[in-house]
Amino acid sequence: MIKRRTLLGAAAASPLLSLPAFGQSAGSSVLKYVPASNLTILDPVFTPAAVSVTHGYCVFDTLYGVDADQNPQPQMAEGHSVSDDGLEWRITLRDGLKFHDGEPVRAQDCAASLARWAKLDPFGQALGAATESFGHADDKTIVIKLTRPFGPVLDAIGKPHSRPAFMMPERLATTDPQTQITEMVGSGPFRFVADEYVSGDRVVYEKFADYIPREGEAEWTSGGKQVNFDRLEWQIIPDDATAIAAIQAGEVDWLGAVLTDLQPVIEASPDVNLHRTDPYGIMHVVRFNHLIPPFDNVELRRAVLKAVDQVPFLQSVAANPDDREECLALFPCGTPGVEQVGEGIMGSLDVEAAKQAVMDAGYNNEPVVILNPTDISSIHPHGLLIADLLEKIGFNVDLVDTDWGTVVQRRVSKETVENGGWNLAATNWPAISINNPATNATTRGLGESGWWGWYEDAEMEQLVVDWLAAEDPDTAAKLYLDIQNRAIDQVPTLPLGLSYRSGAVRADLQGALQGSVDMFWNIRRG
Amino acid sequence: MTGYILRRILATVPVVAFVMLFVFSLLYITPGDPAAILAGDQATQAEIEAIRTDLGLDRSFPVRFLEWSGGVFRGDFGTSIFTQLPVSTMILQRVEPTLSLMIVTMIIAITVAVPLGVLAAWKHGSLLDRAIMLFAVLGFSVPVFVIGYVLAWTLALQLGLLPVQGYTPFAEGPWPWLRSLLLPSFTLATFYIAIIARITRATMLETLQQDYIRTARGKGASDFAVLFIHALRNASVPIVTVIGIGITLVISGAVVIESVFALPGLGRLIVDSILRRDYPVIQAVILLFSFVYVIINLLIDLSYTVIDPRIRY
Numbered sequence: 001m002i003k004r005r006t007l008l009g010a011a012a013a014s015p016l017l018s019l020p021a022f023g024q025s026a027g028s029s030v031l032k033y034v035p036a037s038n039l040t041i042l043d044p045v046f047t048p049a050a051v052s053v054t055h056g057y058c059v060f061d062t063l064y065g066v067d068a069d070q071n072p073q074p075q076m077a078e079g080h081s082v083s084d085d086g087l088e089w090r091i092t093l094r095d096g097l098k099f100h101d102g103e104p105v106r107a108q109d110c111a112a113s114l115a116r117w118a119k120l121d122p123f124g125q126a127l128g129a130a131t132e133s134f135g136h137a138d139d140k141t142i143v144i145k146l147t148r149p150f151g152p153v154l155d156a157i158g159k160p161h162s163r164p165a166f167m168m169p170e171r172l173a174t175t176d177p178q179t180q181i182t183e184m185v186g187s188g189p190f191r192f193v194a195d196e197y198v199s200g201d202r203v204v205y206e207k208f209a210d211y212i213p214r215e216g217e218a219e220w221t222s223g224g225k226q227v228n229f230d231r232l233e234w235q236i237i238p239d240d241a242t243a244i245a246a247i248q249a250g251e252v253d254w255l256g257a258v259l260t261d262l263q264p265v266i267e268a269s270p271d272v273n274l275h276r277t278d279p280y281g282i283m284h285v286v287r288f289n290h291l292i293p294p295f296d297n298v299e300l301r302r303a304v305l306k307a308v309d310q311v312p313f314l315q316s317v318a319a320n321p322d323d324r325e326e327c328l329a330l331f332p333c334g335t336p337g338v339e340q341v342g343e344g345i346m347g348s349l350d351v352e353a354a355k356q357a358v359m360d361a362g363y364n365n366e367p368v369v370i371l372n373p374t375d376i377s378s379i380h381p382h383g384l385l386i387a388d389l390l391e392k393i394g395f396n397v398d399l400v401d402t403d404w405g406t407v408v409q410r411r412v413s414k415e416t417v418e419n420g421g422w423n424l425a426a427t428n429w430p431a432i433s434i435n436n437p438a439t440n441a442t443t444r445g446l447g448e449s450g451w452w453g454w455y456e457d458a459e460m461e462q463l464v465v466d467w468l469a470a471e472d473p474d475t476a477a478k479l480y481l482d483i484q485n486r487a488i489d490q491v492p493t494l495p496l497g498l499s500y501r502s503g504a505v506r507a508d509l510q511g512a513l514q515g516s517v518d519m520f521w522n523i524r525r526g
Numbered sequence: 527m528t529g530y531i532l533r534r535i536l537a538t539v540p541v542v543a544f545v546m547l548f549v550f551s552l553l554y555i556t557p558g559d560p561a562a563i564l565a566g567d568q569a570t571q572a573e574i575e576a577i578r579t580d581l582g583l584d585r586s587f588p589v590r591f592l593e594w595s596g597g598v599f600r601g602d603f604g605t606s607i608f609t610q611l612p613v614s615t616m617i618l619q620r621v622e623p624t625l626s627l628m629i630v631t632m633i634i635a636i637t638v639a640v641p642l643g644v645l646a647a648w649k650h651g652s653l654l655d656r657a658i659m660l661f662a663v664l665g666f667s668v669p670v671f672v673i674g675y676v677l678a679w680t681l682a683l684q685l686g687l688l689p690v691q692g693y694t695p696f697a698e699g700p701w702p703w704l705r706s707l708l709l710p711s712f713t714l715a716t717f718y719i720a721i722i723a724r725i726t727r728a729t730m731l732e733t734l735q736q737d738y739i740r741t742a743r744g745k746g747a748s749d750f751a752v753l754f755i756h757a758l759r760n761a762s763v764p765i766v767t768v769i770g771i772g773i774t775l776v777i778s779g780a781v782v783i784e785s786v787f788a789l790p791g792l793g794r795l796i797v798d799s800i801l802r803r804d805y806p807v808i809q810a811v812i813l814l815f816s817f818v819y820v821i822i823n824l825l826i827d828l829s830y831t832v833i834d835p836r837i838r839y
Contacts, residue, residue, distance in 0.1 A: 038798060040608040048566045122568060162568065178576040182610045198619045199609045200798050201790030237691055237788040241675065245683055245690040375801070405558035405803050412562055412571055427567060441568055449570055
């Protein structure tokens with residue numbers, strides 16, 4: 001102890017050690033950002049990971065963006081026209097668009113980008129299924145020929161999250177969809193500096209001098225993307241407490257996420273402000289495996305749904321009441337068109353009644369395997385809570401605590417539990433990525449070709465097809481409500497409510513936008 | 527001596543070969559599918575299968591092992607499943623921070639611990655001796671990440687003397703480099719100071735009882751000469767052994783320290799790679815670590831013959 005004090009004293013006395021922290025010396029034209037997780041996959045169409053989407057918006061641009069109300073707005077597009085029969089869409093590009101390698105952005109590049117995206121993204125796949133071709137009339141005009149009416153064309157190609165339709169040069173966009181693109185050449189507001197990229201440590205971007213922002217205010221992924229920094233540096237800091245200390249010390253400017261437990265530290269700091277980027281939040285769910293007993297039985301799923309009280313689930317991931325919201329629906333509350341159709345159905349809290357319902361539904365005391373990743377703080381408590389709930393209402397629970405890597409492998413097993421299968425697993429989705437019938441994998445009834453859990457429901461799929469084809473808003477709205485009701489009736493997934501995550505921004509920065517991910521235009525120092 | 531060195535070097539070959547087979551087998555049977563992780567939450571079974579095929583994960587164990595080991599002998603460790611970067615590039619990017627951490631930590635540990643151990647032995651039973659041993663017990667007992675947070679809070683946040691996190695390459699200047707390493711190295715060194723100081727004290731106590739020490743004192747040698755010239759050299763074999771083992775242990779300590787202080791080293795690389803089942807990276811880093819262990823053990827053995835000429839092979 002004596003020696004440590006001596007050491008600290010010596011350190012404090014040293015004039016050399018009193019120099020300012022080196023992290024502060026980079027200059028005001030550098031914006032330093034700490035993403036919530038490491039950027040490992042650069043291709044933002046290959047993966048739906050939020051960090052790759054964030055990176056994608058730096059490097060790439062989209063034909064259409066969305067405003068705060070999720071309405072599509074032209075971004076790279078000047079505008080569009082639709083044929084009288086609704087089967088041919090022509091999208092015109094703005095003048096002067098360039099890729100980072102100096103080549104002009106052509107309609108051919110965009111058509112190839114749309115074609116690749118339509119093979120990977122669920123909304124894109126729905127559009128692709130109704131599309132004869134993604135082509136071009138000339139260098140500035142993209143032509144989408146449909147085989148049947150498809151109402152939300154612009155919603156699909158302007159979707160803001162989980163594989164947005166980013167535009168790439170044709171030579172990259174023709175890459176096999178199952179192969180990652182690693183050459184980062186886009187037409188977005190920042191140029192990726194490949195030489196300085198060290199996965200797990202840092203990602204560097206430079207302002208793209210030839211980027212031409214749209215006119216108007218920036219809002220979500222639309223409007224004028226004005227970049228006010230010459231350089232954007234991402235630094236990966238795996239330890240949350242260290243990241244907090246780094247922003248307090250002024251070594252970084254912006255944290256993508258602050259753990260709920262650490263938010264009071266930021267609130268007490270005069271130099272740093274909390275910033276909630278995504279006002280729609282994260283939707284927490286528990287997925288049933290529909291292929292094997294007992295949850296191939298809809299009555300059992302309904303019995304569990306009836307017993308679920310979302311409050312403890314939400315409290316376990318969001319300490320502050322402002323950071324959580326009950327949502328009695330399988331679509332994210334707060335997004336356009338969503339209603340709490342589960343009111344009066346969910347959350348009875350009547351354990352005895354639920355026990356009786358489970359027995360009445362014909363439960364045979366089969367073991368119920370719950371996959372629970374202990375290394376994901378936003379999911380782990382939900383595994384524990386659902387196990388506790390199921391035990392209380394009479395299920396024979398086998399809670400499998402393991403790591404995320406094992407969970408994602410076992411989750412795709414279609415075997416019985418004796419042979420390595422599973423019955424329940426919790427996860428979460430950015431609300432904005434499941435805010436319509438086409439993209440909401442938790443409710444789609446595609447069976448074995450769909451999302452893990454393999455819920456099959458022909459009636460649901462027909463409703464989705466009808467919704468996609470609906471050309472007038474009233475019909476679409478009615479169909480959307482029917483889909484919501486169908487979902488809460490069939491319970492393909494248990495909804496656990498919404499939580500909201502905040503990041504942190506240094507107080508001398510102004511103009512941080514809202515969106516489904518952090519965006520680096522509009523923000524400025526001072 | 528030359529024959530001994532050659533024999534020892536040749537003995538490392540089967541060790542490394544066994545490690546290669548063991549590591550590859552272990553990862554082959556470990557649950558966790560990189561294709562499923564790579565595909566993400568929305569992926570369908572067909573997409574995962576397509577990625578698995580694309581990555582060659584559907585091929586048999588012997589085929590994959592032969593391909594990998596053949597690549598290793600050619601100096602090709604493959605490509606990261608996730609980043610699509612050559613594994614050798616990823617390792618080269620990470621070697622410098624870990625090596626720097628290792629060097630600075632051990633320099634701090636040795637320069638602090640050996641004099642402390644000698645001092646404790648010299649003042650055996652005194653208040654100073656007990657204080658040094660108390661420090662050693664604390665160094666053992668308190669987890670490094672706790673020490674790390676305390677030092678970061680004190681030296682970086684409250685006093686603003688050192689950066690909280692991050693690494694500055696040596697190429698950007700020795701002082702910025704050292705500055706970025708002081709906090710993590712001090713933190714990690716506390717454990718090694720404790721262990722080296724205790725061993726130094728114990729072996730010095732034993733050595734100080736020897737006849738030749740009494741003779742040296744009788745001939746009028748100063749305390750400094752007795753302690754550091756006569757006794758310390760003869761007490762050095764166990765101390766060097768502990769230091770050598772300590773260097774290898776720094777690698778495991780680096781896993782925690784690199785995460786706490788955001789150093790982009792091999793420790794973080796292997797943790798990240800294990801979590802996402804990036805097999806080629808895991809295999810290469812473990813192989814590298816094994817090689818380092820083998821080399822350090824070899825150097826320890828060789829150092830014995832230099833320190834104590836009575837040791838002959």
